[in-house]
Amino acid sequence: MNYLSRDRDRYLLRYEIIGAIVVCILAPVFHFLFAWSGNNHFVGIFAAVNESVWEHTKIVYFPFLFYTIAEYFIVKPDFSRFFAAKTISMSLILLLMITFFYTYSGMFGIESLDVDIVFTFVLTILVFYISYRLYRSGRDFGSLFILIIILFAAILVMELAFTAMPPHIPLFQDSESGIFGFPVS
Template identity: 70%
Template structure:
């Protein structure tokens, strides 16, 4: 694995900080974007369409994905390292969002918008830190590339499909209306 120069590390670190800030700004926008669009189904593919836990993963996932794509084309980093770092971070943030929500709401029997917002921001920052650390890791990326590629496409497919075809389990059910997926 090629050694990464200090200058490249500094540039990457700067972009990861910028990415965390941008995603933290865009997350609330993606929460309301579907509503603001008048219920446009195309917008609903990328933005939350209801108050289910699953739909809330999209408010971080897609801004993170869009920024990562832009970051790749701007920085032109090593593709394998970059994909491993980003796929792992995306998978981690989604897993932690769902786990944290069910853990704290189950423990306390209540939900808190403030806790959800703060934790979303904290997780976003952690995801970009993890991405940075993984990218700089000296371990060979060859053995992790295929699992990262599978993870990337599996999560992308789920994020794209489960709004239109949600499984009928609580993770996908709107906590306000009881609806699954797109509002009727």
């Protein structure tokens, strides 16, 4: 059931489409931003610092987060429903990115930059659509809101902290150099 007026619905859909495009454009930028900054550690908190699977989640997470903040102030949606839809969508994209990479690379014994890029773009478009549908559904996330806040905070803390202090497991290991976290200068 659609809980938005037709005009409001189209307005939100327009910004979700723009968001998917913006994140697809910014993802490659966030892949190279750390190197372009001269390996600035502040930039590395938000951009990929190596070729680990984890660092590649940041190239979608932070553009998505920054766009979501801007979108909130432009669209002025109901905060709790918007926050829940965006948090659930972002959690989904991170989970699917990691799962897809390990599934296809494990099944076929290959790693393909082309597959990674296409899947990242498809997944980005999909999660903006899911976010739109969750918000538009009018679902009341009140009973789950504390869990959603905890999920959002946990993901944000992990995305911010695991570059400087990565667990020493393959998810965080640079596939090219074997290092974890920031490159050694």
